[in-house]
Amino acid sequence: MRTVVLFILSLSLGITQGFAQAAAEVAIQNYTKANALLTQSITKSGGLEKLNQATRFDLIGTKYFFGHFDTPEKSIPVKDTSKIAFFPAMDLSYLYSTLNYRGDRTKIIFQQGDSTRYFGYFSDDFTIGANLSERNQLNVLWPARMLLLAHRFKKTLAWVGEDKLQQILAFNDLTGTRFNFYLDKSTGRLNKVTQLAYHELYGDYLDVITYEYSDGNTFTPNKVSHYERGLLEAMYQYQNFKPNPIVDSAFVKAICPTCTMAELGTGKPKLTFTKIDEKLGIIALEHLDNKVLLAEFESYLVVFEAPRNVEAGKAIIAFLKEKYPNKPIKYLAVSHHHPDHAGGLNAFVDIGASIITTPGNQAFFNKLLNATHTLKAENGVKAKPASFKMVPPKTAFNLTDPSNSVKIIEAGEGTDHVKEFLFFYFPKQKLLFVGDLVLFPGEGVMDQSQRALSVHNLIKTQQLNVEKIYTSWPLHNQKTYGTMEDLKASLAKNYPDLNK
Ligand SMILES: [Zn+2]
Structure with missing residues (x-):
């Protein structure tokens, strides 16, 4: 008896789901x-x-x-x-x-x-x-x-x-x-x-x-x-x-x-550019409380992070086109898949830039790139398919020419944030760019835990010579960059053995 009831129940649930599916399709067909x-x-x-x-x-x-x-x-x-x-x-x-x-x-x-x-x-x-x-x-x-x-x-x-x-x-x-x-x-x-x-x-x-x-x-x-x-x-x-x-x-x-x-x-993106040295700079997105790193190479540019949305991505592209009219943006590198780091992806694919990311993000990014945007046509991607440069887990690769160099390292495990995460290290500048994970408040020390520790661990295990740590988020109420001393200070309370 009970089996029959359950059978009928599951059957009717199946039918209801079928109806819901059909209704959703009718609605989208009508709109289309x-x-x-x-x-x-x-x-x-x-x-x-x-x-x-x-x-x-x-x-x-x-x-x-x-x-x-x-x-x-x-x-x-x-x-x-x-x-x-x-x-x-x-x-x-x-x-x-x-x-x-x-x-x-x-x-x-x-x-x-x-x-x-x-x-x-x-x-x-x-x-x-x-x-x-x-x-x-x-x-x-x-x-x-x-x-x-x-x-x-x-x-x-x-x-x-x-x-x-x-x-x-x-x-x-x-x-x-x-x-x-x-x-x-x-x-x-x-x-x-x-x-x-x-x-x-x-x-x-x-x-x-x-x-x-x-x-x-x-x-x-x-x-x-x-x-x-x-x-x-x-x-x-x-x-x-x-x-x-x-x-x-x-x-x-x-x-x-x-x-x-x-x-x-009003409401337009507000961008400001600050040079770090001859080859690196920070583009601050004032309206989104975010930062993007720009690296200039001999014949191309690389943008690190694409925060939030297509509009911001387009604003960054337009800004760079005016500033570097003869240098194409060859790569967009994103630290991880979160929208405040990869939400502007479509804009970069649309101008033919290759996306540097990790294999676990490919299906998700393709889904975003193939979405229809009739409600906001300017957000759609015309140039397809996207070209990806994948950095598999626990590997690294270098983009290098005589003028500049970056080592891109996958080390998501242990970040306590995402499975796959790319760190960007610039040996000439002794600079590490970290998308998330660590904060350097404008004043005082903020005690931090596993995420910030993962940055420290990366520097140690990869034997990186780091003097400056730049972050992408947030922009406001933060130091321009943190030093190794700042990083250690933020970990001192929770990890007292770290400096021994
Ligand atoms: Zn994140």
Whole structure:
């Protein structure tokens, strides 16, 4: 009896797992399809670069007011003139609308980054907040903006369905609004955007924006209409396009005194270079609290460690390309597989550098190198396959030319950190570069144990003549390098017999 129950239980578990697997595949297939359709539409409309160009235009048309009039559902047409600008590179956009209804009334929507400022036709003051949904009233007025948003929030992208003429995709923006968008099957153009909405009296309804184009080739619409609850709410003509517009800074200053126009450079990697001698230097990654060692040889460069992510890897490469325009990065050597040491791998493989590592990391690194990166295409690797230079456990090899030399030693056993670990020893400089394992705090002595001991053991067993020990992590609140005395001091308490 018990066996039967167990059998049925295991059978049903197996089926459940099968379903879960199938569901996961359906989900990824759906995303892949939606992504391909979006990419196609973006490409047809001139690509991301084109969509990211700044735009300024006017919308002139009629708004229909559904007010407190004499009969139910009566609306009154009112003239509306809006000035609209999008500056995608600065993530800044604004709308300034003048409505003629019992005198001139103004509506302003201003957004920079995730912050929105809204002043309605009947407002007394600005509403200011992160992620105000009013920003969408502006976004939906420009198809290129909607495509960019779909691309930005790709992670939420889904294929909804299709009709005879259109493919229908959906995504969620940062306000949580779910947009459905209708892409023309033949042109790839955005025909329509809808969102599910709710009205206190009328209940559920679909908010609809439609775009019209003057001919079959252009991606710039000439007309936009807005329908609420199936009723026309507004209709505008696009006019007065301004090529290469600039930000109206007086207007921005008036709306948003705290907004800055120079936020383009924020969040970018910050690198500083410090020479150790003619052939060695440290690249400090200030924003990641990490360091990388650079070794210059006669005809090439070697980078030791690739912290954290592809962006950092690319920043290091760009930095070195400017500093050493005639020397390629031939090798990237990583001490071990952790992300703060190997996370930037893809960037180096992409420029054709060989990776110096240990055999135990090859399968893992290949997995990283072959991952798809549609959500962040710039992180993918184009140059494949990767070339590896393997250092098997308990072996060493030398990279040497008349100008410089490094001995790369595998000694992971006993590090109490990873199975396989590469140490980098530079005999000319009497310098040991250690990816992890030991800390040299800016002030005082820090008692350390097995990891730091493994560094000491390596120096002893390999009979290395070491004067300076450089580390890759952390950057801040550390000495520039540690000496043998510093290393011994950090071990003195836990290993009192060491110096006997
Ligand atoms: Zn580590």
